[in-house]
Amino acid sequence: MKVFRYYHPIEVRYGDLDPQGHVNNSKFLTYLEQARINFIRHLGLWAGDSFLDIGFILADVHIIYRAPILFGQEVRVGVRFARLGTKSLTMEYRIEDGQTGKEYATATTIQVAYDYRSKSTIQIPEHWRTTIEEYDQVEN
Secondary structure: OOOOOEEEEEOOOHHHEOOOOEEOHHHHHHHHHHHHHHHHHHOOOOOOOOHHHOOEEEEEEEEEEOOOOEOOOOEEEEEEEEEEOOOEEEEEEEEEEOOOOOEEEEEEEEEEEEEOOOOEEOOOOHHHHHHHHHHOOOEO
């Protein structure tokens, strides 16, 4: 099994909780997004300035919930690229306890390379492809 080389820490906020006292399912999507955005910044694929330059748009999300997250737990999200197509990128995630490694959820997302100015899909830029392939061994 491939390992996660990148983890992003998550602060569980009081506002993330639902009436049952655990992190609401919708917040898991936010945690994935935080990890994804910070990961592409870490790789130098997006400088973090204009959101029109981010380079992709979310097309598909699958989450498998394994255990509830409670307030005060130390959480981190592992993220990696799993597959590169011509225009699409598949990413995998593991939301886990930062101390024990207990798995809270796993997820997969598909992003499509996208030009926000022309509002159209594009091919994955070659410098993205090279950077991603050097960092994560991915399927093509």
